[in-house]
Amino acid sequence: MNAVKPLRLAIVGLGTVGLGVIRLLRENHALIARRAGRPIEVVAISARDRSRDRGIDLTPYEWVDDMGSLAMRDDIDAIVELIGGADGPALTLARQALAQRKPFVTANKAMIAHHGLALAREAEAVDVALKYEAAVAGGVPVIKGVREGLAANRIERVYGILNGTCNFILSTMENEGRDFDDVLKDAQAKGFAEADPSFDIDGIDAGHKLSILASLCFGTEIDFGSVDITGIRHVIAADIREAEALGYCIRLIGLAECDEEGQNIGLFQRVHPTLIPLDHPLAHVDGALNAVVAEGNFVGRLFFQGAGAGAGPTASAVVADIIDVARDEYGPAFAMPAEWLQRQVKADAGQRVGRSYLRLRVKDRPGVLAEITAAMRDAGVSIESLIQRGPDGVEGVLIAIVTHATEQARIDDSFLRLAGSDSLIDTPMVMHILD
C-alpha cells in the first residue's frame, strides 16, 4: 500500500458534517486505506470563520481562506464541499473544481436539486466524478442503491421518508398525542429542528431529495420546480388519532412516478403528509430515521432504512463517495450521460386516482354534514367511511372522511364547492393514502 499515491483532499465547510468527515477519516484511517486501495489524506481545509473553536484539533491541516484557490492546486486531488446552500459559495466552488478537473464530492441536496444537471454536464465534459450520496437520506446508501443496485430495472415508483425532522415531529405527535406546535418547540429545544424550521417542515428539503431520486430512477432531467409540496404544519393530533383508528399512520412522504412507456403521464413528484397502512414497512420508521422504497419491474419492492441526518451518518455517506473516487469507480452523476436524460412534462396531479383522507373542522350546528356530503356528491367523490366526532380538544366538530379511489381533481372540486362556506372553521385538509 505504501507505494500507492494517496488521494489528497480539500474539505470546505466545517460545520457538523465537515467535522464529522474529518473525524471519520481520522478514526477509520487504516481501514479506509485498505478498502480504498490507497490512503486518503486531508491536505487543506476552509470555512468562513477561522477563529471559531470547533472542539477538534485542526492544526494538522492547512487552513486556506480563499477557497477558490483550492481548485488550482496540484497537491489537491479532490474537493469535498460541505457548506450547503443551493447557490453562493458552494456552487462557485463546484464550478471551479470541475473546471480544474477536480473530482467533487458534496452533501448539498439544494445545490444538486437546482444545479445538478448543469454540474453533471460540466463533470462529464472533463470526465471527473461528481458524487452526492449524502444529499439523500443521509447515511443510507440509496443513491448507490438506485443508481447501481437497481440499474437493471425499470423503476415504477420511488417513495419514502426523506426528512428526519418531519418524521421526528410526526412520530412524536403519534406516540405522545401532542399537537404540532408543541412538539416543534420541543424539537427545536432539543436541536432536532432548526430555529427557522420552514425548510424542513414545509417539505422543501424532502422535495430536493425527491427530485434527485426521481432523476436517478427514471432517467429524467432533475426537475425540482415540478415537485408538488405540502408540509406538515397543518397536521393536527386529531388527524393522527383518526388515521390510527382507520389502520394508518401519518408520515411526510415524497413519492415520484414516471411513465416511460409513452402513456403520456409524465413525471409525477409529490411531497405530502400521507396515510401509510400499519403493515407497510414505512409505518415502522420512527424518529429521525429515513427510509426509501423503490419498486422495480424485476426486483419488486426494495426497502432501505437508516439514519437520515447527523454528523456520523452523513460523514459515512460523504466518505463512501470519496472512497469511490479513490477507487476510480464512478460514472455519470445521474447513472447515464446527462445528454441522455429525458426532459419530462409534469404529470397532471388532478388525473391521479387514489383514495384520500379528508379532514374538515366545522361548526357544531344542524345541516353541516348534509352540506359537506352534498358538495362531495356533486363533485363525484364517493365516500368509503366517515367519522364525525364531537368537540374533544378540537375547536368545533371534526369530520374525517376516507374516499373511495377517485381522481384528485374531484376532491379539489369538492373543496372548491365548500370554499367560503361559513360552516367551515378552517381550510379542509387532504392527505393521500398509500396503497
Added chain:
Amino acid sequence: MNAVKPLRLAIVGLGTVGLGVIRLLRENHALIARRAGRPIEVVAISARDRSRDRGIDLTPYEWVDDMGSLAMRDDIDAIVELIGGADGPALTLARQALAQRKPFVTANKAMIAHHGLALAREAEAVDVALKYEAAVAGGVPVIKGVREGLAANRIERVYGILNGTCNFILSTMENEGRDFDDVLKDAQAKGFAEADPSFDIDGIDAGHKLSILASLCFGTEIDFGSVDITGIRHVIAADIREAEALGYCIRLIGLAECDEEGQNIGLFQRVHPTLIPLDHPLAHVDGALNAVVAEGNFVGRLFFQGAGAGAGPTASAVVADIIDVARDEYGPAFAMPAEWLQRQVKADAGQRVGRSYLRLRVKDRPGVLAEITAAMRDAGVSIESLIQRGPDGVEGVLIAIVTHATEQARIDDSFLRLAGSDSLIDTPMVMHILD
C-alpha cells in the same frame, strides 16, 4: 450510443435464474443500454440439456454444448454462471473464464462461500471483475451496500434473514399456529421449498451467505467452515407462542461479529433460530423476504429489505453486476485486494454473553422443575422468567425459560447436567435473543 461497443455475454445455466436474466435483458434492453453506457447482448448460451422446453424462444442465441469453449472465444466479453453448486462445472467454468481474462458474474453462493477467496485471487491476478451480488439476499443490493455504501465504516455487526424458505416457514407457523412438518409439506407443494429441503432448513444456505457478508464487512478471509449452524427443524409451534407472549418473534438469523481492535475475540459467525424483539425492523420481515442489518461505527444501523429469491429479483442482481462490468466500475471482489484480507481465528462461542430462550419438554411428574432449576443454578445460569404450561397439544409439559445475560458456555453446561435425565422427553432447545 451506436458507436459504442456492446458488452457480449455468454450465459451458462438456463434454470429459473438463467431464463430470468435472459428475459430481463430482453425486456429492459433499451433502458439498460442507457444506464450501462452501451448495449448488453447475449451471444451464446449453454446448459446441460438442450432439448428441454424452457418456454422461451432461445433461437436468437447460439447454443454451445462445450461450455469450456466459451472462455476461449474472442466474441464473448464476459461469462455469466447460473448453474449452481460449490464445485463441478460451475467452478471449472469460473477458472476457465478468469484464466482467459473474462469478467465473471455469478449467483452461486455455495461456490463463493467455498472458493471465493481463491477465485478473487485469480480475478485480481488478471485484473478482471468477479461479481456475485445475487449470491446474498437475492434482489437486495446488499453486497454493493456493504462493499461500497458502508466502505467508510468499521462494521461492528452484520446480521439478517438470509433464507427465504426458512422465513416463509417460520412466519407461516407464526401466522397460522401450525407446526413445522405440516408447514414444510405445504411449502414444498407450493414450490417455496425444495423436495430435499435440508440445504435451506438446516441453515447451510444462510451460512454460505453469512460467510460472504462477514468477509466483506470485516475484511477477513471467507471462512464458511467456522460458521456455527443450527437450522429450524426443531422449532415447534409452542416456541413461537411462548416467544410471542414474551414480546418476540422467531426468525432464522445469520449473525457475524469480528473484533478488529485486537481484543482477540476473533470472528464469530452463527446461523441460529433467534428471538427478535417485536419492535425491531427484522420482526416485520415476513414470507420469503430477506433482510440485512449492518451496524457501522459512523453510520449506525442500516437496514436493507427485499425479495431474497425468485427469477425476477435474482436476475435483477445478476444484471446489476453485468452493468457494473459494462461500465467498468468494479474493483477487488471482497472490497480490498485478497492479499489484504485477514485470516481470523474462530471466536469462542461459549464466551459470548447474551440472553437466551430455553425450551424443555418434560414429563408431568413432581420434582422435574426442581431438577431443571437446580441444573441451571449449578451451571451459573440465572433465570429472568420461566413459564411452565400443562399439556396443550404438546407431549408432556413445556417449560420456557428466558435467562439473564450469561455466557453461552454456562447454558451448554446446564444442558450437560440434564443430559440423560429421564425427566426430559427430548433434547432441550436453546435460541438466542437479539438485543
